[in-house]
Amino acid sequence: MRRLASALLALGLLVALPSTAFAHDVLERTDPADGTTVAKLPGSVVLTFAEAPLAIGAQVVVTGPSGTASSGAPTISGREVTQAIAPTAPGGDYTVSYRVTSDDGHPVTGTFSFHATVGLDGSTATAGATVHVRPVSATDDGQGSLLVPILLTIVGTVVLLGVGGFLLLRGREADRSGSASGR
Numbered sequence: 001m002r003r004l005a006s007a008l009l010a011l012g013l014l015v016a017l018p019s020t021a022f023a024h025d026v027l028e029r030t031d032p033a034d035g036t037t038v039a040k041l042p043g044s045v046v047l048t049f050a051e052a053p054l055a056i057g058a059q060v061v062v063t064g065p066s067g068t069a070s071s072g073a074p075t076i077s078g079r080e081v082t083q084a085i086a087p088t089a090p091g092g093d094y095t096v097s098y099r100v101t102s103d104d105g106h107p108v109t110g111t112f113s114f115h116a117t118v119g120l121d122g123s124t125a126t127a128g129a130t131v132h133v134r135p136v137s138a139t140d141d142g143q144g145s146l147l148v149p150i151l152l153t154i155v156g157t158v159v160l161l162g163v164g165g166f167l168l169l170r171g172r173e174a175d176r177s178g179s180a181s182g183r
């Protein structure tokens with residue numbers, strides 16, 4: 001009877017443990033959603049958690065093509081955490097890093113990203129332009145600058161050979177005149 005009671009207690013603990021872990025707040029959805037493309041960068045990002053996070057220690061950092069694009073501190077309203085984006089933010093790839101304090105006191109952190117075709121400043125993102133165009137022009141520059149060292153090496157070799165030959169000839173002439181005067 002006692003063994004059965006302890007077995008039931010153990011079983012009860014096993015069932016209870018995951019439910020305490022579930023009290024740890026989780027991110028349910030974001031706006032814009034992770035991995036999506038939006039036509040225009042919104043004025044703010046909204047993170048919706050399973051339960052209302054605590055008012056203290058919330059941090060949301062929005063990073064875009066021009067660096068940090070988040071403006072001011074995030075605001076918490078129920079289960080929603082809203083972070084404003086600076087009106088100067090351009091179009092492009094955005095990453096949002098967040099850290100909130102769960103209602104059980106534990107910190108909850110994570111990141112999500114999205115692509116905005118048009119920025120709040122009205123600029124249009126040229127997808128992949130900064131990644132693909134630069135290596136091509138860098139190769140062109142490389143070929144152009146390679147020609148100069150090659151030419152310098154050729155000119156240098158010719159000059160050295162010329163000077164060497166001149167000195168050799170002069171040395172022979174000096175030897176000849178030296179031996180002539182010595183005689």
Ligand SMILES: [Cu+2]
Pocket residue numbers: 023024025102104105106
């Ligand atoms: Cu927790």
